[in-house]
Amino acid sequence: MSGLTRRQFIKIGAATAGAAAAGSGLVTRWWGLDDDPVHNPGTDGDRVVPTFCELCFWKCGVLAHVRDGRVTKITGNPAHPLSRGRLCPRGTGGTGLLYDPDRLKKPLMRRDKRGGEQVFEEVSWNEALDFTAQHLIGLKDKYGPEALALYSHGYGGSWFKHLMQAYGSKNIAAPSYAQCRGPREVAFQLTFGASLGSPEVLDLENSRVITLIGSHLGENMHNTQVQDFASAIDKGAQLIVVDPRFSTAAGKARYWLPIKPGTDIALLLAWMHVLINEGLYDREYVEKYAIGFDALREHVKDKTPEWAYTHTTIAPDVIVETARVMAGGRPASLVHPGRHVVWYGDDTQRSRAIAILNALLGSYARKGGIFVPSQLKLPKFPYKAYEHHPKAPPDTPKGSSYPLADETLAHGLCMATIPGTANYDIKGWLVYGTNLLMALPQPEEVKRAIQALDFMAVVDVLPAEITGWADVVLPEATYLERCDEIDNPPWKVPFAAVRQPVVEPMYDSKPGWWIAREIAQRLGLSDFFPWKDSLEYAIHRVHEAGYDCEQLRTTGVVLGKAKPTTIEDGLEPVFATPSGKIELFSQRIADAGFDPIPCFTPPEEPPSGQFRLLFGRAPTHTFARTTNNRMLGEIMSENELWVNATVVAELGLQHGEKVVAINQDGVRSQPIRLKATQRIRTDCVYMVHGFGHDAKGLTFARNRGADDARLVTRVKVDPLMGGTGMNVNFVRVEKA
Amino acid sequence: MSNSIQRFAMVVDTRLCVACKACVLACKAENAVPDGYARDWLIEEVRGQFPHLAAENRSERCNHCSRPPCVASCPTGASHLAQGGAVLVTHGKCTGCKACIASCPYDARYPHPAGYVDKCTFCLHRVEAGKLPACVEVCPTSCLHFGDLSNQDSDVSRLLRSRQGKVLHPETGCRPNVYFLA
Amino acid sequence: MNDAMLEVVHGRHNALIDPSLTIWNWEIPVYLFLGGLAAGLLILPALLELRAGDRLRSAALRWAPWISAGLLSLGMLALFLDLSYKAHVYRFYLAFEPTSPMSWGSWILMLAYPVAILLGLGGLSSGERERLSAWLGRFWLKAPLTFAIGLADSMRRSLLWAAIAVGAGLGIYTGVLLGAMSARLAWNSGVLGPLFLTSGLSTGAALLLLLRLDHSERHSVMLFDAGAIVAEMLLIAVLLIGFASGDRTAQHAFWQLTSGPWGAAFWALVVVTGLAVPLVMEAIEFRRRLPMVALTPVLVLVGGLALRFVLLAAGQASGFRDF
16 A cells, blocks of 8 residues: 555545545536435334234334335334333334235135045135134033133233133133243242232342343343343343353353253252351341241251252352352342243242242342332223133143142143043133144144044134144234233333224234124124224223323323332332231142142253253244244244254264254154254253244244244143143254 | 534443344334345354353444445445445445445445345434434343444443443454444 | 354344355456456557567457457456446446545546557558448548547557556456455455456466467567466465465465365466466477467466456455454
């Protein structure tokens, strides 16, 4: 560069470039050849409709931009307390669902073709609804209304739950209980007299120490929670992450404890031991609010860090140090209760241990801990009272029970369909928005149950695997094309949000409320659905509560008056337990015949050459529901099998090549790309759940990645509440 | 003229980023980026050996360099420095010769299927309207910050004063304006 | 930090960009090759004529400027084919961007044509001039032709120097085009300009050697070619030494060219086939006063083309993202 330093060269360059551009611009601008230098992509809507998201179940407020009748983009609603104007990737990807070319477009009915082959035939709504109603009437006449079960996951399901109860059945279940959050809810209910709900009532943003037990926030992308998590880190919160895998959250932690899977209770007991032994727990809080401390102290006396080390592989000094860090932050020291907690069948007890640990840290009803929410109360829309008093759900095997379950078990209802196994048989299924073949473990068992059904109707947006087994498929409009029930979850600030139609339903799809009401009319249950449409229903409830419905519709949300949520705010906590106190020792559990304080039982070891199969989430997807979304698929279109790099080398495999996982029962996964990584222990492997679709209609997701659910041929049922522990399967890994 | 004084910059707090890629999708939606392309992206780095590991997540995009080689290499003046030092491409001037793509050390540009070369614009069309870039607005962890480095009170200036920021490949001499906080 | 302990997940899959650039295909190396060839065909006859002090006698040399213009047009066609927004091609000529080698190049191309044409016209024999004049006369272009020929004859000496200048500009530019893109590690060298110029000279000479030259011309051209090859080998050595002694990005470029994915092509096609073998053959032919075999210049041409292909591919595959 001929003697010029780089600095001079560029300086001159930039100046002359500007001059030349101006010179040439003189000519081109004159002729109108230059477009606007700041190009506007034109994605702002000519209409902006506030509504709330359905890509997961957190229900963040969004703003849908509509231009020339097309949704151009979806952004966060700044007025909504759960999104605060920000969104996770799925929220933005909602248009990918709306414009998914694979959507169910017309009602479908199963027909027998000559030669025994069955096909779906497109039919009119009338025909499909008449057919459905006919079968429901037949079912009721033949077996009674309880023979019908509803599986529902998604906010539009409320109309069908209502329909079910009008019809006379309480057999309503969602995989989100016994296949997800159930044990945690039961444990916190038993300990504090309140479950945590969804969105979880955690004051993460004010936490000074956050302990995560297998909870992979950041990959588990619940918007508000991740916002609060990041905010806490930004404010200097310390992180302790317990996970066999170096999760995203572990990457931010001061302490990563790569625990041996299945040994969490040992660690939790050892932490309690240190807190009590060193007098680090919140003595005042425990004395004031808790019972059973002496029993707990006795119980954990011998649960030393050295003892825990032999089970968990976490060094004793690390256990002591992390316990001290935890105590240092109290009461703003939160041991996160997790969300998907059905791992080893001891999940209620593990969640109890987490609850007890939180109690020792004094974090319940405390700033930076678990807060006590308030809810905006909305009156019911007046409709006829339910007339039936249905029999209790047959969701447990005949003669057995899960004494502490407080919701119906989806897996149990499914199994009750296999004749003679439960107190009575289920004969008909309504399936709303849940792909049971991937949402429930043991898909082969699910298929067996389906074969025993008289009738199955599926309401869905996409032709997921479950639709292929239905007698009738009712295509629902997406959340952007319909109005559902008002969302008013318990939260820091009580609020109510509206889901309103952004665009007209595409194809011949119909909103859930309409489908439910049409079925009800055909069943003679019109009195239970006295509203013109769901919007009238929703607005009425908010109006009757005395809130501004104009504001609701223009901003998407109305806020109630905030009440104290923590002791620091002036809250006087109330514990809805039998003792009226935090129950460190639970008499209810003792009465049910189980350990009143959690005990540790070592887990089964993987046989030689096999690895414990773990699964989890990616921020871009909600289980198997979003993997056909092409917009999200651009970000993540397949999952990978994480295997420790050393193990990969020992197995003679290559990073990036396709492998299969074969479980203890010989079930093979689909081919899946191998991720050789330092980020996981050598005794387990990991994949993101939700991939490996085989439904023909899902033309994007089909044959991408592997489905973990089919490898879960074995579950360990939680004896307290019936949760299905799924991390109890072992696989070996081979070249595909 | 105030435009010539402004110096737009972005600061990415890698400590907060969870690599969720909300920024990628928000950008794609806002800017109608065609299928198969992205103007911003995530790099996830993990260093070390089990169990001693450290991670860094970076939401990356065009660095809107103060000495942009892409602008220098553009034969038609399509690539240019716009308001606040943002590097833009005038679609109507671009021949698709791709010299700018080859000259970018950060590989931040791509050929748009319509023919011109496309890249991050710092959402200048939004900034002009007083809004933040789409990626900054959407980020659930608030790890992205956008502002004017010539304004000492701006978010980005304060962050770079109080914390250690790095740019990618400073050795290129391009003087990038996207900073990463460790 | 040990690189083996670094796991990187690249979350982007832009077509033609990831995992490494593939924005340029055959069009660009072909253009660079033809541009260099055209430069050689402008410079070499001009030098010979200046040295001889008289008009060149053989048709091949007299016609060289026309061949140059023709090859340049083919090269520009290749360049045009590469543009992804072809309708905007005119934009090259609504701007001059002094920092952009491509802008320089597009204007140099515009200078090369009049120089080549005037040089070509001046080199026509009287018979050729008459036939051309008759043919153009059909399009009422006799007068401009007469004017141009008059100009070409009167400015012959200036034109020869102009051809050398424009040719040198053209030849260097084809190298600087890549060399200025320091983002591509294998191009990040100031040697590329002179290297491509010498390669243009040697391939230009090689092309002439394939045509009919008289004995003394052939002798000069062959000598010239050998000189250019020696210079090119030296420049390649300088390029490699520069890379080998540079920072880790330069060392990566060194590795790419000498032993990486392009190592084999580089050594076999560029160095051995394109330079060493023809040089030895030329030396033998020269020493022993053997008749030249056509293979020698063909190898030089193959080597020149391979040089552009190898460098283009290696450059696109290398970037700062790997560091």
